[in-house]
Amino acid sequence: MPKRDAKQDITKAAAICFARNGVDKTSIDEVAREMGASKGKVYHWFRTKGELLLSVRQQSILSVMERVKPIADTPAPTTERFLDMAQAHVHGILDDLPFHRVVVENLRSGLAGATTEHERAFLTEIVALQASYEDLFREVISAGQKDGSFRQQSTSVAVNSIIVLLNAPIFWYQPRPEETETQREDIAKQVARMALGAISI
Amino acid sequence: MPKRDAKQDITKAAAICFARNGVDKTSIDEVAREMGASKGKVYHWFRTKGELLLSVRQQSILSVMERVKPIADTPAPTTERFLDMAQAHVHGILDDLPFHRVVVENLRSGLAGATTEHERAFLTEIVALQASYEDLFREVISAGQKDGSFRQQSTSVAVNSIIVLLNAPIFWYQPRPEETETQREDIAKQVARMALGAISI
Amino acid sequence: MPKRDAKQDITKAAAICFARNGVDKTSIDEVAREMGASKGKVYHWFRTKGELLLSVRQQSILSVMERVKPIADTPAPTTERFLDMAQAHVHGILDDLPFHRVVVENLRSGLAGATTEHERAFLTEIVALQASYEDLFREVISAGQKDGSFRQQSTSVAVNSIIVLLNAPIFWYQPRPEETETQREDIAKQVARMALGAISI
Amino acid sequence: MPKRDAKQDITKAAAICFARNGVDKTSIDEVAREMGASKGKVYHWFRTKGELLLSVRQQSILSVMERVKPIADTPAPTTERFLDMAQAHVHGILDDLPFHRVVVENLRSGLAGATTEHERAFLTEIVALQASYEDLFREVISAGQKDGSFRQQSTSVAVNSIIVLLNAPIFWYQPRPEETETQREDIAKQVARMALGAISI
DNA sequence: TATGAATGAGTTTTCATTCAT
DNA sequence: CATGAATGAAAACTCATTCAT
Known part of the structure; x- marks a missing residue:
């Protein structure tokens, strides 16, 4: 999967979760689950949760x-x-x-x-x-x-x-x-x- | 101290803290510290953090x-x-x-x-x-x-x-x-x- | 109210609460509420929660x-x-x-x-x-x-x-x-x- | 470590602690300490204390x-x-x-x-x-x-x-x-x- | 006698983050 | 690239107990 796609998929999943429950009440686990992947994948592409929000x-x-x-x-x-x-x-x-x-x-x-x-x-x-x-x-x-x-x-x-x-x-x-x-x-x-x-x- | 005063004092302290760092980054401990009281006092007057925000x-x-x-x-x-x-x-x-x-x-x-x-x-x-x-x-x-x-x-x-x-x-x-x-x-x-x-x- | 009655009333209320939710999940407040009194009354007659259980x-x-x-x-x-x-x-x-x-x-x-x-x-x-x-x-x-x-x-x-x-x-x-x-x-x-x-x- | 082992180890440690001091007087921290692990490990395998008791x-x-x-x-x-x-x-x-x-x-x-x-x-x-x-x-x-x-x-x-x-x-x-x-x-x-x-x- | 405000230690639970595989 | 086990630092909330009234 090219870099762009992975990052965009994750960003989109994060946006959905953040919008649903608020940033602080959303765990990285939930973002991962939203896109059917594991927490590790998110951390592979984004170093911190803050970066994801940005x-x-x-x-x-x-x-x-x-x-x-x-x-x-x-x-x-x-x-x-x-x-x-x-x-x-x-x-x-x-x-x-x-x-x-x-x-x-x-x-x-x-x-x-x-x-x-x-x-x-x-x-x-x-x-x-x-x-x-x-x-x-x-x-x-x-x-x-x-x-x-x-x-x-x-x-x-x-x-x-x-x-x-x-x-x-x-x-x-x-x-x-x-x-x-x-x-x-x-x-x-x-x-x-x-x-x-x-x-x- | 009459009921009103205690509740108002706490509400004011909460507002200050919430505004400073955001609701989620503010602990009840911090709200209590802001007004020089104990966490217990806050919980005596407000049952949950959400009630305080309200x-x-x-x-x-x-x-x-x-x-x-x-x-x-x-x-x-x-x-x-x-x-x-x-x-x-x-x-x-x-x-x-x-x-x-x-x-x-x-x-x-x-x-x-x-x-x-x-x-x-x-x-x-x-x-x-x-x-x-x-x-x-x-x-x-x-x-x-x-x-x-x-x-x-x-x-x-x-x-x-x-x-x-x-x-x-x-x-x-x-x-x-x-x-x-x-x-x-x-x-x-x-x-x-x-x-x-x-x-x- | 004579000593006996107060102590017995409290003991009975405690038994009911303890039986309902277990000793540890019962607060002294709850015992007091059960008998329509305040926490202070319980502590006036019993020095500790353990004494109440005894x-x-x-x-x-x-x-x-x-x-x-x-x-x-x-x-x-x-x-x-x-x-x-x-x-x-x-x-x-x-x-x-x-x-x-x-x-x-x-x-x-x-x-x-x-x-x-x-x-x-x-x-x-x-x-x-x-x-x-x-x-x-x-x-x-x-x-x-x-x-x-x-x-x-x-x-x-x-x-x-x-x-x-x-x-x-x-x-x-x-x-x-x-x-x-x-x-x-x-x-x-x-x-x-x-x-x-x-x-x- | 296979799933079984971790869960069984934790269950055993919990049983020992619960038996020693009673369920309510045992903190999850204590269970973790009993098996030389962190509290997080317990919560990784059991979602609540109640589940552990079960x-x-x-x-x-x-x-x-x-x-x-x-x-x-x-x-x-x-x-x-x-x-x-x-x-x-x-x-x-x-x-x-x-x-x-x-x-x-x-x-x-x-x-x-x-x-x-x-x-x-x-x-x-x-x-x-x-x-x-x-x-x-x-x-x-x-x-x-x-x-x-x-x-x-x-x-x-x-x-x-x-x-x-x-x-x-x-x-x-x-x-x-x-x-x-x-x-x-x-x-x-x-x-x-x-x-x-x-x-x- | 009784009240209830205040305390502060203790508990469960959550989660960002790391890391071996 | 991806997984998921493990960590440990918070944080919300509870409650026995004290004490001024």
């Missing part, structure tokens, strides 16, 4: 970025561009809810718990990744403020708050068996529209 | 409600009323940051981990309290939608999202020693203004 | 002795006397099952756990009481061996074994709501008859 | 059964067969006294304390094993009642009482350093003889 976080950022970056690179007008980016973000959240829930619930423990040299290096990398993701929004908002589409205000506060707002469904969305696709579409549209309103003049 | 959550809701309710009861126009409520909420969050951080980071564990009969009863009570707090916002938003101040959209999604947005500083605000008061004022104003924009026409 | 044991011996001694003092022929004593013993066991169960299940812990000076003194007293009870059977068996009614064999082994046999219902008798009186009568008769057979020629 | 009980039944079953399968006349079975049972008890003491002292706690799903399943298995052992005596006693060797009486009461009687040495036999073998022989003979008398015409 891996989940990395995946979470990458998966949303994959959707948002292409739109950010578009030359569309700021308002339209922002709206599309926001909607793509919410869609990404809704499509992979457990993954993102884990991350949001463990932002701080990620910062505090990185004890190993290895972990710290990994964390630095992820923080940079997160920053580069936030920059996508920083840029479009900044541009909108310059061209008069968006209100003049602290860009930092705006960017941070907007991202929290776009993550909001994490806290209250309960996937239902029926008509999920349309529902998600509606939620994504509404939340993105609210985000636009939050920064518009 | 107590923190209860205080958190009550303290914000105390600030917001009087404004909600005001006959001011919806837009103005909403803006003031929102600002009061953010202010409450910023003034007691650690307390509220604990709660937001552990919303789901509160739901999943309530194993004891006692805990479940307590949780039900708190869920009702939280619902009654959210109703303050539900009502003003609903009123604004009727009188044409606010956009027509799902009220549930709007209320839930707005509350997450007002909680946003939890995720990024770092209190600094200097000029905190003005800073907070500015942040509260800006976030409240963004919230208003998020629902306005 | 008190249960004392009551157990006294209550059976009360039934058996009058018969032992009778001048009836050995065979008849033994049979009546045995039957009275079994009856006593069945009438106060929980009490006696506790004692039998904790014979050794009574010996090992007596740590306090006070407890040791109490234990000595109870061991003497138990010995004097066993003597009732020792005497009748001994007499029967001399007059040719009972088999010649080690009297110690005989006495010890007979008493265990007479206690046997402790291990398997389950009181049922219906027709208990006749049932008990039958069991007492049969077990007593078996005991007689065990020592007869 | 394992001791299982061994206890199996070891006596091993001695008695071959005799029960013999075509000897009922009286002789019963006497030999009884003697074998007492011998088994005396040879492994601590083991059997543990079991008898904790018969009920085994029933009440089985909380885990796993434990309940194990308990069911053991109850069946115990029943099959008792059946050996039920059958010979029943046969003796039919062929006129034994008194007509409730077979259940007889079987239960006889087994308690055969276990009696548990309560009073103190192994001494000198001349143990002959002593045991005598005790086994006498107790078996008493048991026979208890059911004979």
